[in-house]
Structure formats: structure tokens, C-alpha cells
Amino acid sequence: MADVIQIKDIANYDGQEITLQGWLYNKTHKGKLLFLLMRDGTGLVQCVAFRPEIGDELFEAGKELTQESSLRITGTVRADDRAPGVPGGFEVGITAIEPIQVADEYPITPKEHGTEFLMDNRHLWIRSSMQWATLRIRATVIKAIRDFLDDHGYLNMDTPIITPTAGENTTSLFEVDYFEEPGYLAQTGQLYNEANIMAFGKVYAFGPTFRAEKSKTRRHLTEFWMVEPEMAFFSLEDLMDMEEQFISYIVQTVLEKNKAELEILERDTTSLERITPPFPRISYDEAVERLNKIREETDDEELKELLKIEWGDDFGSPHETELTKQFDKPVFVYHYPTAAKAFYMTPVEGRPEVCRSVDLLAPEGYGEITGGSERIPDVDLLMQRIEEYGVNADHYRWYVDLRRYGSVPHSGFGLGVERTVSWICGSGHLREAIPYPRMLKRMYP
Numbered sequence: 027m028a029d030v031i032q033i034k035d036i037a038n039y040d041g042q043e044i045t046l047q048g049w050l051y052n053k054t055h056k057g058k059l060l061f062l063l064m065r066d067g068t069g070l071v072q073c074v075a076f077r078p079e080i081g082d083e084l085f086e087a088g089k090e091l092t093q094e095s096s097l098r099i100t101g102t103v104r105a106d107d108r109a110p111g112v113p114g115g116f117e118v119g120i121t122a123i124e125p126i127q128v129a130d131e132y133p134i135t136p137k138e139h140g141t142e143f144l145m146d147n148r149h150l151w152i153r154s155s156m157q158w159a160t161l162r163i164r165a166t167v168i169k170a171i172r173d174f175l176d177d178h179g180y181l182n183m184d185t186p187i188i189t190p191t192a193g194e195n196t197t198s199l200f201e202v203d204y205f206e207e208p209g210y211l212a213q214t215g216q217l218y219n220e221a222n223i224m225a226f227g228k229v230y231a232f233g234p235t236f237r238a239e240k241s242k243t244r245r246h247l248t249e250f251w252m253v254e255p256e257m258a259f260f261s262l263e264d265l266m267d268m269e270e271q272f273i274s275y276i277v278q279t280v281l282e283k284n285k286a287e288l289e290i291l292e293r294d295t296t297s298l299e300r301i302t303p304p305f306p307r308i309s310y311d312e313a314v315e316r317l318n319k320i321r322e323e324t325d326d327e328e329l330k331e332l333l334k335i336e337w338g339d340d341f342g343s344p345h346e347t348e349l350t351k352q353f354d355k356p357v358f359v360y361h362y363p364t365a366a367k368a369f370y371m372t373p374v375e376g377r378p379e380v381c382r383s384v385d386l387l388a389p390e391g392y393g394e395i396t397g398g399s400e401r402i403p404d405v406d407l408l409m410q411r412i413e414e415y416g417v418n419a420d421h422y423r424w425y426v427d428l429r430r431y432g433s434v435p436h437s438g439f440g441l442g443v444e445r446t447v448s449w450i451c452g453s454g455h456l457r458e459a460i461p462y463p464r465m466l467k468r469m470y471p
Contacts, residue, residue, distance in 0.1 A: 028100050033069035036116050039103045046071070046118065049153070050095045050129075053088075060088050062120070063110065064099060069286075070155070071111040073099050075120040088123045093135075094153065096126040112155075112286045148462055149471045159287035160458050163280055164447045170279040171253050171441070174272055175230050180255055183222045185215030185231040191421035198237045200248075211236035216438060217370075217425050219256035220401060223436055224428060230255040240466055244455040245343065245393055247444060249464035256438035262382045262400045265437040266358050269386055269396055270303040272441075273356060277301040280450055293452045297389055300354055307358040310380070313341070313349055320348055340366045347391040356395070360384040369415040370408065372400040384439075392449035398439025405429035 028043040036044075048066030055061065060075040077085040091097065100122040109117040134150055144151045151157055176182070188209045192199055200211040215231030222229045232253045239246060255272075257264070277298050281288070288295055308316070314337055321333045332344040340362070341349075350357060361374055364381040371381040382400035387393060402408045408429055412419050419426075447459035457463040462471060 033064070033066050033071045033111070034113065036069070036071055036103055036118075037113060040105050040116065041103065043100065043102050043121065044118070045098055045100045046073070047098050048096070050091050050093060050097060051155075052093065053091060055089060060085060060120075062088060062091070062099070062123075064097070064118075065153075065158075069112040071116065071118060072109050073101060073118040073120050075123065080120060080122070084120075084123050087125060088120075090128065091123075091125060092129045093132040094129040094150075096129070098122075098124040098126065100124075112290065114286075145457065145463075145468060146470070152461060155290050157458060159284075159290040160447065160451050160453060161461060162287050163284050163451055164443065164459060166280050166283050167276055167443060167447050167450065168251075170276045171232070171272075171443075173279075174275045175253075175255060178228075180228045180230045181222075181226045183215075183219060183226070183229045183231055184233065185212070185218040185222075187212050187234065191418070198239045200236050200238050213237060214252070214440060215254050216256065216440065219254055219438060220425070220436065221428055223256050223258040224432060224434075227259075228255070228257045242466055243343070245445065247456050247460065247463055247465055250456070250460065251443040252440045253443065254438060254440045256436065258434050258436045260400075260437040261435065262360065262384060262437060265398055265400070265439060266305075266307060266360070266384060267303075269358075269398070269439060270305045270356075273305075273386065273396075273446075274302050276446065277450060288451075291451050291453075293450075297354065298450065301356070305355050305358055305386070306353050307360060309360055310362045311337075313345075313359050316349060316352065317345055338363045338365060341385075343391075343393055346387050346393045350387050350389050350391065353389065356389060357387050358384050359387060367399065369411040369417055370399075370401050372402050373407075388445070388449040390449065390452070392445065395445045395449060396439045396441045398437060400435065400437045403429060403433045403435050405433070 028045045030045045030047060031039060033046060046064060046066060048064050050062055051065045051070060052063040058077040062073045064071055064073050075085055075088050099118060099120055101118040101120040103116055103118055105115060106117050107115055109115060133147055152161060188204060189212045190209060192213060202209045202211060213235055219229050219231050230253055234249055235252045236249055281295060281298055314335060317333050317335055321330050324330060333348060335345060361380045362383045364373055364379055367381050367383050371383050374380045374382055384398055385394045386396040388395045405426060408426060412422060444456045444459040448456055453459055457465060
């Protein structure tokens with residue numbers, strides 16, 4: 027019996043007889059030739075049947091196969107530069123076809139479908155080549171995240187998904203009944219990681235996070251995956267140095283490992299190839315000046331309106347998009363107004379209205395992909411901030427304790443996996459960067 031192989035390895039079997047197991051992606055026939063485009067989860071390959079060679083019975087059985095039918099094909103691998111597939115350059119001359127299950131009429135066809143229809147059929151849509159490519163890149167991104175952090179001395183720590191209070195904003199929490207007490211799905215693992223660094227030095231949490239914001243933008247999901255590194259004895263400048271190394275490693279790994287998937291997505295990789303350290307760094311003050319200058323110089327009245335900003339405002343999507351157009355790499359914006367950020371961020375010395383915070387904005391209008399800061403190490407200042415922000419101090423007794431027993435300067439950030447994947451893939455919406463997105467009014471399938 028011929029060896030059963032995966033399509034991704036087909037180049038190693040030129041001239042040999044092999045067996046493939048998978049699903050029919052597409053089918054065409056012309057006279058005595060039948061072309062079956064087959065996928066197996068690792069790639070796509072064209073398989074060609076010639077009626078005189080395989081006989082009428084097998085040829086007709088092949089013609090009866092419907093889209094997404096499962097099957098086995100045995101045949102000889104042969105090089106052909108014109109052959110479609112991933113990886114391309116090879117096809118299979120069929121000697122045997124074994125249908126496993128002839129699929130019902132498949133609901134997703136080459137015709138144009140609406141977004142809601144595709145989302146209702148997400149369990150099937152992920153088989154389509156562009157969704158397949160995006161989710162394979164997601165897997166590479168996740169592995170690259172772990173590899174970089176593991177190789178640079180970070181310890182993976184799992185933080186709670188159910189928490190007794192908010193990490194940041196109490197208005198964006200999903201409440202759960204926790205044995206007749208209120209609990210909440212975690213927005214972040216950061217506060218727990220601040221405890222963890224006092225035991226391990228450098229750590230990261232990686233898992234799902236939840237935000238109950240009623241947002242319909244392409245940049246928001248209610249359930250998404252986030253990696254949160256936290257580091258003892260790290261300044262804001264140390265943090266930015268680490269982030270640009272980290273982000274560059276992720277992007278360069280995808281460029282190396284996912285050439286075929288990026289081609290399927292028709293992603294122009296020119297901008298990705300530039301993602302190497304250092305990244306430009308501008309202050310919030312400078313960012314506001316740049317935005318006001320753009321407003322002054324543009325004749326586009328709509329853009330003028332969108333870019334309205336006063337010092338102290340947080341940036342919206344139009345602001346971030348226009349800022350990143352001025353750079354050919356991701357750009358750090360640091361020292362945001364204290365009032366626009368969380369209570370635990372260290373104030374800038376001599377400018378308490380500004381804090382030691384930083385966001386990393388991706389090029390091409392993809393917005394913030396990381397957000398981080400130096401954390402307040404002083405117990406008195408932290409207590410003052412808790413009071414100023416109106417946070418319930420009883421909920422944070424353990425967090426304040428960290429400043430009583432061996433407190434050190436420390437910093438950390440969070441990176442959203444879906445935003446990073448969308449940027450790298452050039453996707454139009456976060457919903458395509460996660461297998462089964464949860465959004466406002468959508469939790470099916």
C-alpha cells in the first residue's frame with residue numbers, strides 16, 4: 027500500500043506513489059480528464075484522473091463527488107510548475123479514488139455570500155482558503171509569542187478567569203453568579219501577574235479575556251486572547267525595548283513560516299518586512315501636535331472633524347490611523363494623560379498630569395496592538411490613586427499588599443492576539459482572526 031502522506035510534505039515524494047486523505051475543495055472535468063483539488067488541513071494539491079488509465083467506474087465515481095466530500099486518493103506525485111496548490115509546483119496523477127462520504131450540497135459556494143450568512147456558517151467557513159490561511163497564521167503568531175517569551179526567561183503563569191472585581195473599567199465586565207456571590211469574567215491577568223513577578227521576576231499570562239463593551243467596530247470582540255508579560259525592575263524604556271524585539275520576532279517568524287498563506291491572502295508583505303527594531307517613539311504631547319497640524323493642513327472637512335482633539339482626550343481610530351501614516355513601522359506613543367489611563371500607572375516625575383504609559387500603534391490603520399505602563403510601586407501613592415479614582419479599596423487589599431512587602435519598580439503590557447493577526451494578515455475585521463468570534467449579539471456557532 028502506498029504511504030499516506032500530508033500535502034505539506036508532497037515535494038519530498040516526487041515520482042513516488044502516495045495516498046492522500048482529505049476533502050474535495052473543488053472539481054472540474056474536461057473530456058477524459060478530471061481535476062480534483064484536494065485539501066487535507068496542511069495544504070491543497072491538484073489531483074488529475076485520466077479516464078483511460080483509471081477506468082470508467084472510478085472516473086464516474088470521481089465525477090459524482092461533491093464539494094467537501096471526504097475521500098482518499100492514491101496516485102503518483104509529479105512536478106509541474108503550473109499546478110495550483112499550497113505548496114504549488116506538484117500534482118498527483120490519480121490511480122485510485124476512494125470516497126469516504128459524499129457530502130450534501132455545500133452551503134458555501136464560490137458565489138458572493140453576505141457576512142452574516144458566513145458568520146452563521148463559521149464552522150464551515152473556516153475551511154475556505156482565506157480563513158484557513160488566516161487561522162494558520164494565528165497559530166504561528168501564538169507559537170512565536172510563547173517561543174520568544176520562553177526563550178527570554180519569562181515564566182508562563184495562569185491567572186484567574188473568574189475574578190471578584192475589575193482589573194480596569196467596571197462598566198465593561200461580564201457578571202457571573204459565583205455561588206450566590208457576584209463574580210466577573212476577567213478583563214486582564216495583569217494585577218495577578220504583578221504578584222507573580224515578586225516570586226519569579228519575569229512572567230506572562232496568556233489566555234482569553236472578556237470585555238462587555240457594546241461596540242460594533244472592526245477592532246472589538248467581547249472574547250479575545252491576550253498575552254500579558256510583566257517584568258520586575260523594568261522601566262518604561264526597558265519595556266519599549268523589549269516590545270520592539272518581541273513584535274519584530276513575531277512578524278519575521280510569520281514571514282518565514284507562512285509564505286504560502288500570505289500569498290493566499292494576497293498580502294503585500296513590503297510593510298511587514300520593515301518590522302525590525304528600532305521603532306519610532308513620540309510623546310502624547312507630540313502626537314496631539316501632529317494631529318492638529320494634519321487638521322490645519324488638510325482641505326478634507328470630514329477629516330478635520332474626525333481629528334478634533336483636545337489635550338487630555340484619548341485617541342480614537344481616526345487619530346491612530348493618521349498618526350501611523352507618518353511612519354513606516356509601528357510607533358510608540360508614550361506619556362498619556364493620567365486621567366485617561368488606569369489608576370495603577372506611575373506618574374511622570376514633575377508632571378503628575380501625565381503617566382508612564384505607552385501604546386504601540388500598528389501601521390496601515392490597525393491601531394493599538396499593545397498597551398502598557400510602569401506600575402506604581404509606592405503604597406501611599408497607590409492608595410491615593412485608588413481613592414481619587416473611586417475604586418473600592420477593599421477589593422484591592424491584596425494588590426496593595428504587594429507594595430508593602432519588597433516592592434520594586436516594574437512594568438508590563440498586554441498584546442491582543444486578534445489585532446496582531448489582523449494586522450499581519452491585512453484582514454478587514456477581527457472576526458476573521460479567531461476561529462469562533464464572540465461579538466455584540468453573536469455567540470453562535
